[in-house]
Amino acid sequence: MTDWNPFSPTFEYEHIDARTLQHSAWVGHRRFSYDLIRFYRPRLFVELGTHWGASFFSMCQAVKDGALPTSCYAVDTWVGDGHTGQYNNEVYDTISSISSTLYPHFSHLLRTTFDEALEQFEDGSIDLLHIDGFHQYEAVKHDYETWLPKVAPNGIVLFHDISIHGFGFGVWKLWGELTAQYPSLEFAHSAGLGILFPKGTTDQYDTLHLQWAELRQKYANT
Numbered sequence: 001m002t003d004w005n006p007f008s009p010t011f012e013y014e015h016i017d018a019r020t021l022q023h024s025a026w027v028g029h030r031r032f033s034y035d036l037i038r039f040y041r042p043r044l045f046v047e048l049g050t051h052w053g054a055s056f057f058s059m060c061q062a063v064k065d066g067a068l069p070t071s072c073y074a075v076d077t078w079v080g081d082g083h084t085g086q087y088n089n090e091v092y093d094t095i096s097s098i099s100s101t102l103y104p105h106f107s108h109l110l111r112t113t114f115d116e117a118l119e120q121f122e123d124g125s126i127d128l129l130h131i132d133g134f135h136q137y138e139a140v141k142h143d144y145e146t147w148l149p150k151v152a153p154n155g156i157v158l159f160h161d162i163s164i165h166g167f168g169f170g171v172w173k174l175w176g177e178l179t180a181q182y183p184s185l186e187f188a189h190s191a192g193l194g195i196l197f198p199k200g201t202t203d204q205y206d207t208l209h210l211q212w213a214e215l216r217q218k219y220a221n222t
C-alpha cells in the first residue's frame with residue numbers, strides 16, 4: 001500500500017504576489033492538496049475556477065517540487081461570477097505572469113468558459129478534477145455532469161465549498177447526493193472540501209480512508 005507523506009512546502013507564488021491568498025476561502029486546503037498531488041501523482045490535473053490561483057498554484061507547487069510528469073490546466077473566464085463579483089484584467093495578468101515564471105512548461109491557463117473548454121480534453125483523461133466555479137446548485141451540478149465523462153478510471157473529483165449553506169450556495173446539496181452514490185472523504189474547514197471517487201478506487205483510497213480521522217484533524221489545523 002502506498003504511504004501518505006506530509007510535506008512542509010514553501011508556496012513560492014505567495015511571495016511573488018500576496019493577493020493570490022487574500023481573496024481565497026481556499027487557503028486552509030493548501031497543505032492537503034499539495035500532499036494529495038505528491039501522493040496521487042496525477043498525469044492530468046484540471047481546475048474549473050481559479051481566480052487568483054491559490055488552489056491551482058498550490059497544486060502546481062507540488063508538481064514542481066516532486067518533478068512530477070503532471071500537466072496542469074486552469075479554466076476560468078477571469079471575469080468573475082455571481083459569487084466572486086466581477087473583476088478586472090489585473091487578476092489574469094498577474095497569475096499569467098506567475099504561471100510562466102514559477103511553473104512554466106506544465107501549467108496552462110485556459111481563458112474560456114468551462115463549457116467551451118470541454119472539447120480540449122479527451123474522455124477518460126483527467127486524473128484529478130477540481131470544481132470551484134459558480135456555487136449555485138444548478139451551476140455546480142452542470143459542471144460536474146458535463147465534466148464527469150472526462151474523468152479517468154479511478155479519478156478523483158474535488159469540490160470546494162461543501163460546508164457553505166446560504167448565500168445561494170448549493171454545493172452542499174449536490175455533495176449530499178453524490179456521497180450517497182460514491183466513496184468520498186471530506187473536510188469541513190475552510191468552507192469545506194469534498195473528495196469524490198466516482199470512477200472506482202485503488203489502494204490509494206484505502207490508504208486515505210484508513211487514516212482519515214487522523215488526517216482530517218491534522219489538515220484542519222494547517
Ligand SMILES: C[S@@+](CC[C@H](N)C(=O)[O-])C[C@H]1O[C@@H](n2cnc3c(N)ncnc32)[C@H](O)[C@@H]1O
Pocket residue numbers: 023024025026048049050051052053054055056075076077078079080081084112113114115132133134
Ligand atoms: C470561487 S472562484 C475560484 C477560487 C479559486 N479556486 C481559489 O483558490 O481561490 C470561482 C471562479 O470561477 C470562475 N467561473 C465561474 N463560472 C465559470 C464558468 N462557467 N466558466 C469559466 N469560469 C467560471 C469565476 O470567474 C471565478 O474566478
